[in-house]
Amino acid sequence: MSKKALGRGIDALLKTEKRDFSSVIEVPLDSLVVNPYQPRQDFDTETLKELADSIKQKGIIQPILAESKDDGKYLIVAGERRVRAARIAGLREVPVIVKRFTEEEKLEIALIENIQREDLSPIEEAYAYKRLIDISKLNQEEIAAKVGRKRSTVANTLRLLKLAPPIQEALRKGSITPGHARALLMVEDLEKRKVLFNRILNKGLSVRQTESAASLFKKKVDTSKNKSLSLEKKLTPELKDIEQRLIDAFGTKVSIKGTNSRGKIEISYFSLDDLNRILDILS
Template sequence: MSAMKKPALGRGLGALISDIDNMPFNTRVEIPESQVTPASIMEISMDKIIANPYQPRSTFDEDSLEELADSIKTLGVIQPITVRTTDDDKYQIISGERRYRAALLAGLETIPAYIRKADDQGMLEMAIVENIQRENLDAIEIAQSFQRLIEECNLTQEDMANRVGKKRATITNYLRLLRLPPEVQLAIRAKAISMGHAKALLSIEDSKKQIKLCNQIIEHDLSVRQIEDKIRKLASENKQKSEPQDSHDDPSVDEAYIHLLDIFGRHLDNNSFFIKRGENGKGSVTIHFNGEEELFNFLNLLEQTNL
């Protein structure tokens, strides 16, 4: 028996989108809904289209939509949207919701659309890939999209990297952004700080300090290099505060150390003893001896010497 053919998703999402984008637009024809097949193109009534619940974009720039609507009024919808059929004879958007919204603003009654078969996982994956490839998502939306793929599609970071054509390190860096406080994430979404700024802030564990530094970036227009230098300086200051006072600064400890060196140096070979100074006046003395006789001689020395 021949092996069962793998579903299209196994080829990678880049291939799925390429299949759609490479299809000639001039092949569009009117197709009876009863004869709809995967990758068919047809004009669909706007009132029969419903939004994609898996849409990774949470916001749409109104000015940008207006500009696209003006273009659609003049040129029409150049690139069809992609939809799937639903059980109630509606069409659910897989990708192209921005074009759909702009078409509504332009007053179109119908819109050209590719008809594809897709399950919920396919819907989510295709919507995310379409948006990522078109660079329409901000960094936090991309991070949230990757997180949804992990949670809802049970993908590992390695799987996801292969599906969306990104390096695994890139996936990891985006997901780390979700550890930042909401205030910092909002600044990223508003493009008030860059991805580089965000990566620098992630080196700090204290969320309050992250927010404070984020505000400084915005208020003083700090570069990534400047904020990295600032963070290194703060880390160095914190380390110095946490370190115990160096006992070398204590004159009484220095005097005792010198006295001990003098006594041992006068009675022992330099290679037979070792004095190590630690912190807070602590330390250790190591004495090497070659036999019991040498040990007893040293003990007698200690008894006779006023340390």
Template sequence: MATTTNKTKPKTKTASKPATRAPIKTTSRTTAKPAVQSGPAHVSKGLGRGLSALLSAESVSIDVRDAIIMLPINDLNPNIDQPRKHFDKERLKELADSISQNGVIQPIIVTRFETGYKIVAGERRWRAARLAGLKTIPSIVRELTDIQVLEQALIENIQRQDLNPIEEAAALEKLMIDHQMTQEHLSKMIGRSRPAIANTVRLLGLSEFVKSLVVTDAMTAGHARALLSLPSVEIQDQTAKVVVDKALNVRQTEALVKTVLRNKRKPAKQKVDEEFAANVLDLEHRLRTCLGTKVSIQDRNKRGKIVIDYYSYEELDRILEKIGV
């Protein structure tokens, strides 16, 4: 069998060429107004609280294609349909102080409106900038319909958790009424379940006094929802005062409401003694703790009964021994 051999040419040394570097990509740089960024800002911890106050809960979603322009503050109008109605004066002053030192870090979002512009997102920054004495503010102009303005304002505030529960409930109801939306449609739009929307909107059925407690954080939405089953504004208000005065938690509030409903008198005498109801609640708790079983006090027109539950004869013997019978 013939064999073949591969002939290889002798290697010759060639002078090594200097390594070539990959071309460096250059990016065009545009001149920006001071203290304005077109994208999300990242702040180092060393910048202090002032700059953090500008950015916390105030950043908005900005497309890199959006053009930032300086608009006269007096040409801007707050959106009358803005979901957020309550602006904390102390926090607004803090933001104004930060703006005085650092400028407005994130532009506001506006849309054209008659002779000027309507604010879509950033009304708090606009208010603080006016307070700080600024004449212009960095802005992004977008062409939006009325429903898009409300949708964007609502979604942004919900995502930032800037709205109190009453403001959120009013905004959701307005969207459904003005634009004939169902709760199902609205849930898809804002990414929240239909039951959650229904529970939020129900808060609008509270008395004005109770709603004011929720707005000022004196009471949570959970406390307020427990009061919805009370039959009148007067009873809601009276019971709410007890809840706040005694600093009851949500579970205790629910128990108090049950006691109030259980002891509710006839319509002609429909004035609930909240102190009595609260004392009954406290007494039931103390008896349960002492006897180690469920105890309920039922009052009917200054008469009533104490019901002590037992679940076996052994437990009955233990309870009788406990009370010395």
């Protein structure tokens, strides 16, 4: 089944309907340097070996896309995976199309190339979107149009960056799935989120089990908040009277939280002088 074209596509970025292979040159592998905008951090060894075997038999069908550097080297814009496989295959040179690109185009092309193969991890994709937004100053909807994604997809992927580094690393390595990650984001309390994350790893919770646990965590937090609000709202007439007398005595906001048997008093101050004034009254 053919894949749907993403955004403008690499051909559109090259500003040509048909790639001009007459401009292809042979470049030594040692002269090619990695694109710092490459979103993919992990290259699967097995699939690289399969590609290397194919290159040995058929050569590199699609040239590498690169930009010339001042030091005589060539920056890989698209095709790092092919370059890695070519090294494994024992090639010394590879076909390259050399063009000039803006910083935004370098990242956009690298991102589109990887998304088209659908082998970027969700975290790698999230960081690529963020970097593209930082460089281009475009909003999520405009970024989505560029890479051929729905705005909601881009937004949900970017939300993964709110997860703690250990959780991001687990997602990048495949120890947890995007479904697990989205369920963890339901838990706003960071400590409780960490507890649930460890439970996923140690007990092998499914996505559905994680969602149920996250809902329980959220329900407990909401219940706790409601109890707190209930205590604040249900002051007895005696406590309301005492609260007002304290406000009059200290000349500032005073809150009583609790019941006739137990609770706490909060006295607000709004400057160091105000605090010293309150201390003088207390002493």
